[in-house]
Amino acid sequence: xxxxxxxxxxxxxxxxxxxxxxxxxxxxxxxxxxxxxxxxxxxxxxxxxxxxxxxxxxxxxxxxxxxxxxxxxxxxxxxxxxxxxxxxxxxxxxxxxxxxxxxxxxxxxxxxxxxxxxxxxxxxxxxxxxxxxxxxxxxxxxxxxxxxxxxxxxxxxxxxxxxxxxxxxxxxxxxxxxxxxxxxxxxxxxxxxxxxxxxxxxxxxxxxxxxxxxxxxxxxxxxxxxxxxxxxxxxxxxxxxxxxxxxxxxxxxxxxxxxxxxxxxxxxxxxxxxxxxxxxxxxxxxxxxxxxxxxxxxxxxxxxxxxxxxxxxxxxxxxxxxxxxxxxxxxxxxxxxxxxxxxxxxxxxxxxxxxxxxxxxxxxxxxxxxxxxxxxxxxxxxxxxxxxxxxxxxxxxxxxxxxxxxxxxxxxxxxxxxxxxxxxxxxxxxxxxxxxxxxxxxxxxxxxxxxxxxxxxxxxxxxxxxxxxxxxxxxxxxxxxxxxxxxxxxxxxxxxxxxxxxxxxxxxxxxxxxxxxxxxxxxxxxxxxxxxxxxxxxxxxxxxxxxxxxxxxxxxxx
Amino acid sequence: xxxxxxxxxxxxxxxxxxxxxxxxxxxxxxxxxxxxxxxxxxxxxxxxxxxxxxxxxxxxxxxxxxxxxxxxxxxxxxxxxxxxxxxxxxxxxxxxxxxxxxxxxxxxxxxxxxxxxxxxxxxxxxxxxxxxxxxxxxxxxxxxxxxxxxxxxxxxxxxxxxxxxxxxxxxxxxxxxxxxxxxxxxxxxxxxxxxxxxxxxxxxxxxxxxxxxxxxxxxxxxxxxxxxxxxxxxxxxxxxxxxxxxxxxxxxxxxxxxxxxxxxxxxxxxxxxxxxxxxxxxxxxxxxxxxxxxxxxxxxxxxxxxxxxxxxxxxxxxxxxxxxxxxxxxxxxxxxxxxxxxxxxxxxxxxxxxxxxxxxxxxxxxxxxxxxxxxxxxxxxxxxxxxxxxxxxxxxxxxxxxx
Numbered sequence: 038x039x040x041x042x043x044x045x046x047x048x049x050x051x052x053x054x055x056x057x058x059x060x061x062x063x064x065x066x067x068x069x070x071x072x073x074x075x076x077x078x079x080x081x082x083x084x085x086x087x088x089x090x091x092x093x094x095x096x097x098x099x100x101x102x103x104x105x106x107x108x109x110x111x112x113x114x115x116x117x118x119x120x121x122x123x124x125x126x127x128x129x130x131x132x133x134x135x136x137x138x139x140x141x142x143x144x145x146x147x148x149x150x151x152x153x154x155x156x157x158x159x160x161x162x163x164x165x166x167x168x169x170x171x172x173x174x175x176x177x178x179x180x181x182x183x184x185x186x187x188x189x190x191x192x193x194x195x196x197x198x199x200x201x202x203x204x205x206x207x208x209x210x211x212x213x214x215x216x217x218x219x220x221x222x223x224x225x226x227x228x229x230x231x232x233x234x235x236x237x238x239x240x241x242x243x244x245x246x247x248x249x250x251x252x253x254x255x256x257x258x259x260x261x262x263x264x265x266x267x268x269x270x271x272x273x274x275x276x277x278x279x280x281x282x283x284x285x286x287x288x289x290x291x292x293x294x295x296x297x298x299x300x301x302x303x304x305x306x307x308x309x310x311x312x313x314x315x316x317x318x319x320x321x322x323x324x325x326x327x328x329x330x331x332x333x334x335x336x337x338x339x340x341x342x343x344x345x346x347x348x349x350x351x352x353x354x355x356x357x358x359x360x361x362x363x364x365x366x367x368x369x370x371x372x373x374x375x376x377x378x379x380x381x382x383x384x385x386x387x388x389x390x391x392x393x394x395x396x397x398x399x400x401x402x403x404x405x406x407x408x409x410x411x412x413x414x415x416x417x418x419x420x421x422x423x424x425x426x427x428x429x430x431x432x433x434x435x436x437x438x439x440x441x442x443x444x445x446x447x448x449x450x451x452x453x454x455x456x457x458x459x460x461x462x463x464x465x466x467x468x469x470x471x472x473x474x475x476x477x478x479x480x481x482x483x484x485x486x487x488x489x490x491x492x493x494x495x496x497x498x499x500x501x502x503x504x505x506x507x508x509x510x511x512x513x514x515x516x517x518x519x520x521x522x523x524x525x526x527x528x529x530x531x532x533x534x535x536x537x538x539x540x541x542x543x544x545x546x547x548x549x550x551x552x553x554x555x556x557x558x559x560x561x562x563x564x565x566x567x568x569x570x571x572x573x574x575x576x577x578x579x580x581x582x583x584x585x586x587x588x589x590x591x592x593x594x595x
Numbered sequence: 596x597x598x599x600x601x602x603x604x605x606x607x608x609x610x611x612x613x614x615x616x617x618x619x620x621x622x623x624x625x626x627x628x629x630x631x632x633x634x635x636x637x638x639x640x641x642x643x644x645x646x647x648x649x650x651x652x653x654x655x656x657x658x659x660x661x662x663x664x665x666x667x668x669x670x671x672x673x674x675x676x677x678x679x680x681x682x683x684x685x686x687x688x689x690x691x692x693x694x695x696x697x698x699x700x701x702x703x704x705x706x707x708x709x710x711x712x713x714x715x716x717x718x719x720x721x722x723x724x725x726x727x728x729x730x731x732x733x734x735x736x737x738x739x740x741x742x743x744x745x746x747x748x749x750x751x752x753x754x755x756x757x758x759x760x761x762x763x764x765x766x767x768x769x770x771x772x773x774x775x776x777x778x779x780x781x782x783x784x785x786x787x788x789x790x791x792x793x794x795x796x797x798x799x800x801x802x803x804x805x806x807x808x809x810x811x812x813x814x815x816x817x818x819x820x821x822x823x824x825x826x827x828x829x830x831x832x833x834x835x836x837x838x839x840x841x842x843x844x845x846x847x848x849x850x851x852x853x854x855x856x857x858x859x860x861x862x863x864x865x866x867x868x869x870x871x872x873x874x875x876x877x878x879x880x881x882x883x884x885x886x887x888x889x890x891x892x893x894x895x896x897x898x899x900x901x902x903x904x905x906x907x908x909x910x911x912x913x914x915x916x917x918x919x920x921x922x923x924x925x926x927x928x929x930x931x932x933x934x935x936x937x938x939x940x941x942x943x944x945x946x947x948x949x950x951x952x953x954x955x956x957x958x959x960x961x962x963x964x965x966x967x968x969x970x971x972x973x974x975x976x977x978x979x980x981x982x983x984x985x986x987x988x989x990x991x992x993x994x995x996x997x998x
Contacts, residue, residue: 073877098915530759540752580920
């Protein structure tokens with residue numbers, strides 16, 4: 038008999054390495070959670086653990102993210118849960134020590150930056166722990182299905198040889214702690230993870246980013262997902278998000294997602310880019326070090342053209358329609374100022390839409406540790422770092438997207454720099470194993486300049502708040518409509534994003550503002566007739582707990 | 596909402612602080628016909644008000660002046676509920692349930708209950724079995740408890756916002772958010788003349804100090820000492836449990852009998868006692884901890900663990916419920932744990948409305964009523980003597996304040 042899980046009494050076949058969400062999606066199930074106010078249906082949205090829309094009860098433990106949970110044969114998954122009737126109490130976190138000894142360096146996040154940092158610090162002679170929420174190292178960029186070794190050809194992976202090299206060093210020299218999430222940090226440093234407690238002298242944060250989304254009418258319909266969700270579903274579970282898919286938003290990430298979906302058997306009904314990357318692609322061809330990036334974009338564009346997938350710039354999805362799940366989207370043309378051109382709206386049919394506008398850095402731990410922040414080139418919040426990833430907190434380093442979104446190549450360079458700085462602080466005499474620090478730093482500056490130019494070309498469409506209707510949800514978790522956010526400012530005295538959060542509750546739910554934070558900050562600023570400030574963004578990024586924890590687990594002393 | 600910068604304004608009274616006490620003072624004073632300006636360095640409910648639970652409790656107070664003020668204040672909250680739309684700020688007459696784990700704790704509870712009944716407060720003594728008809732998910736083996744139907748709950752941020760809105764909309768008060776008071780100007784006679792912020796000056800003969808935990812700083816700007824200090828508390832918030840419109844799994848404000856002792860305690864080290872209640876948003880709030888550690892906002896894991904353990908001990912089902920966030924706040928307390936309400940004899944025109952510790956939400960309307968009576972020269976509805984700032988005017992001369 039084939040491997041199966043049981044969902045609400047119904048057996049579903051499981052492929053090795055799939056997530057629970059992947060298994061449900063493949064079976065045609067688009068929603069498995071009911072919201073508490075509107076009783077609306079929800080399922081996969083962000084696909085990588087940030088939004089908490091895909092919660093399910095798994096083997097009796099409620100509130101599990103189906104997009105993260107590996108589907109194991111025999112698992113019982115339920116869309117319903119009675120909190121007062123959980124017997125026996127579940128557990129998802131251990132409070133015991135992971136290792137008796139203190140680490141020289143603990144790296145959080147095993148994506149490109151974290152892998153590079155861990156490998157560099159280990160080669161520099163440090164005792165290193167690498168903590169990651171996935172089963173396999175690689176992060177979102179080098180995500181693979183379960184324990185399978187990735188195949189660079191089939192999966193469309195970039196820079197696979199870089200990954201293979203880092204991974205082999207990590208396997209030999211680093212304590213890799215998979216399937217573990219850090220939910221609390223204490224100064225000094227103690228990291229409390231779901232796999233246990235860990236002590237370390239230094240921390241390198243490489244916690245990455247997730248898709249940034251802007252609300253629009255219908256964005257809460259099942260089948261509306263982020264590009265990251267579509268990518269994770271494809272790479273991690275081998276499932277195409279739909280048969281007919283629209284990919285939209287802003288940024289170069291839309292291209293590999295669309296190409297991957299087309300290669301994976303979906304029909305891509307269009308890629309709609311809100312920005313205008315033409316100018317920067319021609320200009321930045323001359324930027325040293327950027328040539329390969331431009332070449333990459335051109336190759337994706339050519340792949341789309343071969344499959345006759347329309348690619349439109351200055352277009353955006355401004356509404357989604359459907360009953361039980363999405364059946365079509367409204368596409369509008371945008372003018373130079375990012376406003377919808379009157380009369381340009383067209384309906385495009387689809388059974389899934391992937392929409393995202395760049396990325397939001399995952400700053401929970403950095404803010405918990407007290408690292409200073411800045412507003413970065415893409416308008417989001419980033420950690421302030423020195424030339425080698427030093428944050429404002431002694432002993433804490435940051436690398437990759439949390440220092441400013443810039444892509445995997447830059448993340449690897451930053452990881453190497455932070456790993457070597459941590460190793461040097463630990464007393465290593467040759468932290469870069471003979472490589473030249475100055476040239477690495479030059480490379481970082483070049484790639485950062487390219488990233489900043491890229492953000493300018495893929496800027497958010499300024500007119501997006503005009504897409505909202507009064508009842509369009511801004512906060513998906515707490516089901517806070519735009520009208521309530523507006524009333525908090527115009528009627529109830531809120532003058533910053535924190536006050537809007539207190540008065541109207543956006544960001545108070547399961548995801549703790551991870552999804553609605555950027556949009557609420559910008560809406561607040563516009564309603565107050567001013568620019569977005571750093572404190573508006575911090576109000577939605579600061580979280581005393583970096584993830585939910587069962588009261589039973591919290592109640593056990595460490 | 597009318598908001599502007601106070602380049603040059605005049606007012607009959609400037610209320611400093613847009614928390615629940617300041618908003619109530621602004622509303623009552625404006626309703627009495629005074630031209631009111633409210634200033635706050637931040638936005639609405641940004642301090643202790645935004646970090647509370649919204650308790651309107653009689654059950655945790657021993658007989659004395661604070662209980663008298665509370666009984667008056669709760670009557671005013673009910674009145675405000677009908678004037679301002681109780682539903683808009685989630686005013687619920689849900690009742691409190693105090694539970695005792697041991698026979699000796701139960702005896703203490705019974706003694707307090709007898710005193711409460713003598714004051715006309717409704718108290719129901721409950722045996723172990725009665726507890727479960729009130730709260731079906733409480734653990735077994737508790738000694739008993741007491742039910743206080745007069746205890747209420749509201750959403751403190753919304754209550755503040757609606758008081759402020761009514762003051763501005765209906766009674767022409769002005770609100771200046773983002774305006775830090777940098778000076779309280781006195782005239783040559785030593786009376787309040789104006790309040791200055793970086794963006795302007797408001798000429799006024801009266802200032803109400805409703806700056807909460809930071810009230811001592813404002814008093815200093817007027818040249819006087821006021822011993823208001825922070826007492827830190829954490830609250831855990833669970834995932835939403837009940838769907839909207841469904842009965843929540845925890846119906847009352849439920850707390851352990853030890854809480855009453857902790858509230859009145861003089862100790863500076865950590866004290867915790869279980870306080871558990873549901874909210875309209877479906878979440879369960881779990882408190883309460885008390886520590887005197889200054890304004891340290893660091894989340895202390897050992898305290899969070901104790902709060903979790905105590906809540907799970909009362910309600911075992913909570914072990915399988917997620918905490919999704921936590922918040923920290925600072926209760927403003929005075930050395931004798933009574934609020935400071937009324938004119939400061941050292942600076943004519945300066946009135947204090949602060950030092951409510953953990954009871955500011957409940958005591959806000961009565962505080963505002965006393966302040967307004969003092970401003971317009973009306974007879975006070977409750978004896979204000981126990982709350983008078985004069986008690987510290989004497990103490991600070993002796994240089995003796997609780998540190």
